[in-house]
Amino acid sequence: xxGVVQSPRYKIIEKKQPVAFWCNPISGHNTxxxxxxxxxxxxxxxxxxxxxxxxxxxxxxxxxxSAERLKGVDSTLxxxxxELGDSAVYLCASSPDRANPNGYTFxxxxxxxxx
Amino acid sequence: xxxxxxxxxxxxxxxxxxxINCTYQTSGFYGLSWYQQHDGGAPTFLSYNALxxxxxxxxxxxFLSRSDSYGYLLLQELQMKDSASYFCASFTGGGNKxxxxxxxxxxxxx
Numbered sequence: 270x271x272g273v274v275q276s277p278r279y280k281i282i283e284k285k286q287p288v289a290f291w292c293n294p295i296s297g298h299n300t301x302x303x304x305x306x307x308x309x310x311x312x313x314x315x316x317x318x319x320x321x322x323x324x325x326x327x328x329x330x331x332x333x334x335s336a337e338r339l340k341g342v343d344s345t346l347x348x349x350x351x352e353l354g355d356s357a358v359y360l361c362a363s364s365p366d367r368a369n370p371n372g373y374t375f376x377x378x379x380x381x382x383x384x
Numbered sequence: 385x386x387x388x389x390x391x392x393x394x395x396x397x398x399x400x401x402x403x404i405n406c407t408y409q410t411s412g413f414y415g416l417s418w419y420q421q422h423d424g425g426a427p428t429f430l431s432y433n434a435l436x437x438x439x440x441x442x443x444x445x446x447f448l449s450r451s452d453s454y455g456y457l458l459l460q461e462l463q464m465k466d467s468a469s470y471f472c473a474s475f476t477g478g479g480n481k482x483x484x485x486x487x488x489x490x491x492x493x494x
Contacts, residue, residue, distance in 0.1 A: 273426075300480070311388075311471050311484030312427065325481065360426070370417050370475045370482060375426040 271295070273376035275361050281382045287349035290379045294342070294363030298374075301338060303346050304360040306378070312360055318344065351383045386410040388472050388485030395491045396462055404457045404488045406472035414477040416448050416455045421487075422468045430457070432475070459490070467492045 274293040282288050294301050299320050304312035315334070317325040320341035329336065333352070338344040348355055358378040365372045388408040396402040406416065415434035419427040433439055433448035433455060445458040459466055469489050473482040 302481070309487070311473070311487050312482075313484070314481050317481060370415070370473075371429065371432050373417070373429055373482065375428070377424075377426045380424075 273361055273363055273374050275359075275376035275379055277379055278377065279380045279382075281384060282351055284353055284383050285350040287347065288351050288381060289345050289347045290359050290361075290381075292344045292346070292361030292376060294344070294361070295365075295374055298363035298365050298372075299341065300364045300366075301344050302362040302364075303336060303344070304362065304375075306358045306360055308357070312375075315346070348381075351381075353383050356381055356383045386474060386476070386483040388474060388483065390470075390472055390485045390488045392486070393489045393491070395493060397493050398462055398464060400462050401458065401460050402462060402490065404459075404470050404472075404490070406455045406457075406485055408453050408455070408472070408474050408485075410474040410476060410483065412476040413450070413453075414475045416446070417473045417475055417482060418444075418446050418457045419471045419473060419484075420468050421471065427471060430470075462492050464492050464494075466490060 276291050301318040303315040306312040316329045316336050318338045336346045358380050360378040362375045390406050417432045418430040421427045431446040438447045443460045448455040469487045471484045471487045473484045
């Protein structure tokens, strides 16, 4: 079974440029999460989807960040415009059952560097 | 708010036993998870404790005391490949999300 697939693996952009990250969750996993992990810290939740509905986006900086999950499968996270402080690893995770954290599976992330 | 505290770094020798502690302050607490993350890799699930007590999975064990808001991860027979960052994370059912601690970097030496 394929895991959570993210692309690109690395991205370097200049500040004020847009950037997008893509995530393909594990087949059958209805719940999808985007996390941001700063260097030396734990992941922080940005947004959670149940199927195609964003049910928790309270931590998403909505002035520059947006996300979508069309058809309740793949998801994209976009930043426009990017700032220097956005440099981090962006992790996608999925789970089959939102009531049980045992099935939480993370992708390898996209490492974003804003210069 | 939610907060979880862990030691920032632990060093141990190969073959030894090491314990990584985690204290938490969370509302709507359901349970405590542990994740391992190698440099540049994905966090991988190790264990989940919903009830008080010790859960054992091979060389790794995890403990939870809800009354003390405390848990730990115990790693036995340490191997070099265990060198990684370890995160405790509280699972809050109301929001169905994991809130992670700042992580403990474990260094295993010969």
